[in-house]
Amino acid sequence: MQKRKIKDFFGKILAEIFVDKYNCIVCDAELQERSKYGLCPQCKAKLDFVDKNICKKCGRLQLNEADYCLTCQEHKRHFEFARSCAVYEDVAKEIVRGIKFGGKKYFAKYMANYLVEKYQSAFDGVNIDLVVPVPLSKKKKVDRGFNQSWEIAKRFASAVDLTACDGVVVKIKDTQEQAKLGGKEREENILKAFEVKRPEAVENKSILIIDDVMTTGSTSSEIARVLKKAKAKEVYVFTFASTRYRVEEPTE
Ligand SMILES: [Zn+2]
Ligand SMILES: [Zn+2]
Incomplete structure (x- = not known):
């Protein structure tokens, strides 16, 4: 053995x-x-990149040229805006599944390289003080062995010369896998799941949240909400992939 x-x-x-x-x-x-x-x-x-026809708020690809997707029109988003590199389909989906469920931690450097490539154009004029990953619950981290968002975040930050810090925001509730839930359930599932552990690190700072994939954006928005409550100045979100906006999710 x-x-x-x-x-x-x-x-x-x-x-x-x-x-x-x-x-x-x-x-x-x-x-x-x-x-x-x-x-x-x-x-x-x-790999389908997210560039034209994106929602100006959540950054997801839309079918039409509207400025904002219905979800962003109808619901409060606590982040300033979110951007991502690829559409969460096909190759991008395989990469995310590989790092998340296949233990392929080394995928993080490739995913980070996409973020590095897009960072300047996506966040032009934004000054980021601190990069934080979407945290995993303790249990999830033990099961998976690593937090893929942190693996991506630290590689991305070091490449673009930003400070990344893990453990600033922690997940205190072991929520169900978001992908299995509907919009409304996602919101309830994620409520009170996060806590700012180091408020002094975020006060008056512009924070960039990094994640592997954004689906409806409710997780990032909830993290942004707790960061703002801890007096963060601005909160942005940057993910490797995001789902295409679908009309059948307006319940979020
Ligand atoms: Zn949107
Ligand atoms: Zn290939």
């Missing part, structure tokens, strides 16, 4: 160092050269 554990341990280290360097992280095709994004050209082409 002990031997197996040691083998697993070294296997993981080797995977971190080597495996992802020359194979596409999604389809496993051999890469001609090391890719900053870990993807072969075919998979990269399938």
Whole structure:
């Protein structure tokens, strides 16, 4: 048993160092050269970027050219605005599932590279003081072994020369997986789930929340709400992926 554990341990280290360097992280095709994004050209082409027709508030892709999606029109968002790199479908979905449920922690550096690439254009004119990840509950963190949002956040922050800090906001309630719930249930599920542990770190600061994926935005909005309550000046959200806005979710 002990031997197996040691083998697993070294296997993981080797995977971190080597495996992802020359194979596409999604389809496993051999890469001609090391890719900053870990993807072969075919998979990269399938990654749908979020650029035009986005909701100016939550940053999600919309079917029409309206300034704001219905959810943002009808509900209070506690963040200034949110932006993301890719649509949560196909390749982007596989990447998120890989890091979240497949234990592929090393995906974080590739995801962070997308954030780095988009940061300047998405947050032009915004001065961020502090980068924080969406926290996991203690139990979830133990089960998964790491918080994927923190893994992405710290790599992104160091690349763009920002300060990232874990543990500023903590999750005090072990909520159900948001993806399994409807809009209204999500809101109730997430209520009182977060707490600012270090209010002195956020007071009068502009905070950037990092996450792997944004679905309806209720989690980020709730974190923004507690940050603002702790006197944060402004709160922004930046995620690797976000779901396409769908008309059937206006209950959020
Ligand atoms: Zn591929
Ligand atoms: Zn919106």
